[in-house]
Amino acid sequence: MARGAKTPGSGQPPRWADPRNPLAAQQAALIRAGIAAYEAGDVDAARARFRAVLDQDIEHPDALMGMGIVARAMGQHQTAAELLRRSVAVNPRSATAWSNLGNALQDLDLWDDAVRANEEAAKLDPAHPGIRQNLGSVLNSIDRPYQALPHFREALKATGSPIDAVINYATVLSRVGEYGAADRNFKRALKDAPSSPVANFHYGMNQLWQGNWEEGWPLHEWRFLSATYAGSLRQISITNPLPESFEGKRVFLFREQGIGDELRFATMVPDIAARGGDITLECSAKLMPLLARSFPELHLVEARHLAVDRGEEVFDIALPTGSLGQYVRRSREAFPRNRTLLRTDGARVAGFAERLQTLGPGPKVGLSWRSGLRGRLRSDMYASVEDLVPLFRVKGVTFVNLQYDDARAELAQVKDRFGVTVHAFDDLNLFDDLDGSAALTRALDFVVTANTSVATIAGGVSTQGVEFFGRPIPKGYPIDGRDPWFPSIRPMGKRPSEPWSGLMREIAKVLEQVTRRGTVPDPAGDA
Structure with missing residues (x-):
């Protein structure tokens, strides 16, 4: 497990890696036995063998790694990370230990550290397909699919065409907007594994996103058989197909x-x-x-x-x-174009409208730029406040915060660096009080938001707005340039390789139109 390690400064291998050391050979045999036991599912036997080595040498890096892997399998994530940190400290040349450390750090939501650990593993063993897959997976998990793509591609080259690798590659291609290439790879996977839940589900999602509704929905039903949605399974018998009438049911x-x-x-x-x-x-x-x-x-x-x-x-x-x-x-024709989903609290809407008027003249524009999930991490999918500069240059707009996590530092940055106030209603909990959030959104003239629930709330109350994406919008998805689900929302996207500045300049042009006409007509009032 630990290859080529040498005692620092001596030019000699340490005792645990010295082939001339009889004890090292015995320890290596125990570790191989521990690995075999772990792979066979006998965690207790694996732990006993790794423990026996550590009783002889408490700093044996391979035994520390083995115990870390066992601890992770037992759900002891903090212990696992500590053991694996000790392993790489003793033998920093072990790509396998670095990769396993990356896995353990993901369990602790230490995503930046997990990326660094996996990057170190890939530097040490760039041709290892599992290490490449791990690095690609962690990058994809934190919404950096464009950076993940080459690692999945390299893993696929190294392993031939295993189904899992092809599906991972196709899924990331879809996430970065390479929809045709994604379709080809999903079909490639399904040719060899037509009953793969993951391949069917993600292929279906790619079809729905392209507006191929009739083909996509049946494939969407594979989701509950995939690991991603296994936790959503209910102890309920699903009715399929649905009857045309529910009378008396x-x-x-x-x-x-x-x-x-x-x-x-x-x-x-x-x-x-x-x-x-x-x-x-x-x-x-x-x-x-x-x-x-x-x-x-x-x-x-x-x-x-x-x-x-x-x-x-x-x-x-x-x-x-x-x-x-x-x-x-x-079909496209089945999506209503004149229906408002959410009825807001009229008194709260009026209260927010009155407060908004005190902020000054001009349209009041709600603003949200990223997801709250791991929002402090760099992402291909979401913008930062620095990316919003073209919006802040539009004259006559009053911005209102709709970012639903703690954005105080970013709002202060906007004020200090760009001289723009994004007004925040500190007495409204945008994360938990969605009734209040909807009322505020209803009182606004326009919304500019990333692809988050802020957009669906705006669409739900029929407030006009732009929803921006870090990937291209497929031609078949919008209906007359609007979101099929929420006609008040206009989706706009860009390629992940492109900077946000170009898209934000396009959105700024939309805001200038809003400013010129004062307010945006509401397409549908509350019932």
Whole structure:
């Protein structure tokens, strides 16, 4: 496991790597036995063998690495990281130890450190496909798919064409906007593994993103068989296919995925509710006030409604909202263009409108530039406040913060460096109080946001806006230049290799149009 290590400054290998040392040979045999036991699933036996080596040499790097891997398998992530740090400190030339350290650091959400550990591993052993896969995976996990792509490509070259490598490559191609190349590689994987849940699901997602709705929705149903969505499985019998009429039936529609997708899929609930029946809609607690007001004819329950999983409450029909598309959104023509999803609290909207007027003349523009998830990390998919400079140069605009995590440092940076105030309502919790967030968004004239739930809330209340992406928008996705799910939102994208400045200049032109006409007409009022 540890190759070519030498005692620093001596030119001689350390005792644990010296082939002339009988004890080193015995320890190496124990470590090989430990690896074999671990790979066979016998964690206790593996730990015993690594422990036996450490009893003889507490700083044996391969034994430390083995114990770190065992600790990680047991969910002891902090211990695993510490053991693997000790391993690379003793033998910094071990690419395998660095790669395993990167895995352990991911478990602790130490993503920048995980990237550095995997980069060190790739420097030491650039031809190792597993190390390349690990580095590509960690970069992709922190929304840097463009940087991940060459590592997946190199791993694929090194290993031939294993299915997992082809699927990883195709998925990242889709994330960076190489949709045609992604399709070709998904088809390549499915030719050899037609029943692969991961390949079918991600290929389906690529089809939906390109507006190929009829082909994409059936493939989307593979998601629950993939590891990504395994945690979303419910102890509920899914109804498939749905009957045309629900009359006399009890129906349970349950949520899945994040707030953005929950709202997106909720746009299909009125179509399903038109089939009649007694419908119960499960939703996130944070969305309960909004959706209860928006769907007064439905019975709402907070997620996760375990009474259904336990069989204490029985329904005739049950389906996740993410599965409704195959029934009611199979073509462009099936997407409503004049419907407002969310009914906001009128009193709160009026209160925010009054407060916004005190900020001065001109349109009030909500602003959000990145996801809150690992928001401090550099990302190919999201902009930084420095990237927004073309927006700040537009005269006559009053900016209002919609960034839903702690953005105080970034807002101060905008004020100090660019002389622009992005007004924040500190008494509104944009993360937890989504009813208030929707009311504020409804009171705004326009929204400029990254691809986050801020965009779906704006679309849900029919506030006009731009949603920007770090990848190109496929030609087939928009309908008349607007988001198919939320017609008040205009999606705009760029290639990951391009700087944000070009796209932001295009968005700035949109803001200038907003400024010239004063306010943006609201396409649909609250019912």
